[in-house]
Amino acid sequence: MINYTIMQKIIDEIKKTSGDMARRGWAESNGGNISLRLNSENYACFDGLQTKSDWIKLPVAIPEIAGERFLVTGTGRFLRNIEVFPEKNIGVIEIDRKGEAWQLLWGYEPTGAPTSELPAHLLSHVSIKKKSDNQSFAFIHTHPNSVIALTYAVANLDTKSLSKILWQSHAECVVVFPQGIEFLSWKMAGSMDLGRATAEAMLRRNLAVWQFHGICGCGRNLDEAFGRIDVAEKAAEICLRVMAAGGAKQTLTDTQLRAIAANFNCPIDESLFE
Ligand code: 2HA
Numbered sequence: 170m171i172n173y174t175i176m177q178k179i180i181d182e183i184k185k186t187s188g189d190m191a192r193r194g195w196a197e198s199n200g201g202n203i204s205l206r207l208n209s210e211n212y213a214c215f216d217g218l219q220t221k222s223d224w225i226k227l228p229v230a231i232p233e234i235a236g237e238r239f240l241v242t243g244t245g246r247f248l249r250n251i252e253v254f255p256e257k258n259i260g261v262i263e264i265d266r267k268g269e270a271w272q273l274l275w276g277y278e279p280t281g282a283p284t285s286e287l288p289a290h291l292l293s294h295v296s297i298k299k300k301s302d303n304q305s306f307a308f309i310h311t312h313p314n315s316v317i318a319l320t321y322a323v324a325n326l327d328t329k330s331l332s333k334i335l336w337q338s339h340a341e342c343v344v345v346f347p348q349g350i351e352f353l354s355w356k357m358a359g360s361m362d363l364g365r366a367t368a369e370a371m372l373r374r375n376l377a378v379w380q381f382h383g384i385c386g387c388g389r390n391l392d393e394a395f396g397r398i399d400v401a402e403k404a405a406e407i408c409l410r411v412m413a414a415g416g417a418k419q420t421l422t423d424t425q426l427r428a429i430a431a432n433f434n435c436p437i438d439e440s441l442f443e
């Protein structure tokens with residue numbers, strides 16, 4: 170039987186995240202998408218529903234998430250509309266027993282399908298489920314202005330230089346993302362290539378920037394995933410302002426960055442200093 174109290178709680182969480190993303194200007198038109206793997210309590214809440222679609226084949230089998238259920242924003246839907254019409258703009262899908270197909274349990278009224286970035290979401294859920302020992306449930310992709318602008322403004326960006334620039338631009342960064350941010354050079358939106366590269370990045374880090382496009386973040390819950398992206402975006406904005414003001418005249422040193430990480434017991438990725 171459907172448990173409306175629990176269901177309302179999940180919907181409220183996604184409303185808050187999507188509303189915050191839209192109001193920050195990270196989700197123009199149908200830009201950006203959110204997925205939440207359902208934990209056991211949330212999972213059971215969708216038991217016994219009459220299914221709303223046939224099984225629809227995934228582009229690749231993902232047996233690691235066989236049987237899982239996900240709340241996912243809909244393709245072509247606007248995140249800013251989730252607060253008003255959640256049942257039209259989000260859906261709950263179930264993956265089959267072999268991890269080869271999905272079917273709709275709830276949502277996308279009157280008809281619809283999950284985000285075009287489903288490969289990145291589902292493959293990244295495999296990575297974050299594994300690396301967190303099944304404690305991470307949330308994945309967000311979004312289009313924040315300053316992170317995107319940075320991928321145009323700085324020459325020869327890679328994971329090391331991007332992580333270092335952002336760590337230096339805001340003293341909180343090394344605490345929020347001590348493993349740095351993966352930089353992924355441009356790949357076609359919605360492609361398996363982009364999905365695979367993002368999922369691979371999520372094994373090592375909690376954030377990945379898509380050149381000329383946006384950012385992805387994961388977390389135990391939507392607040393944690395959102396917060397990581399929010400801090401990265403703030404650092405990118407500071408960095409751009411500093412560049413516009415004529416460039417940094419001083420910055421956080423490697424010693425200071427390491428000291429901040431040590432002070433907050435954060436496992437900094439030392440290889441990013443090499
Ligand atoms: O959902 O953000 O990357 C629209 C997008 C594609």
Ligand code: ZN
Pocket residue numbers: 200201310311312358382383
């Ligand atoms: Zn996008």
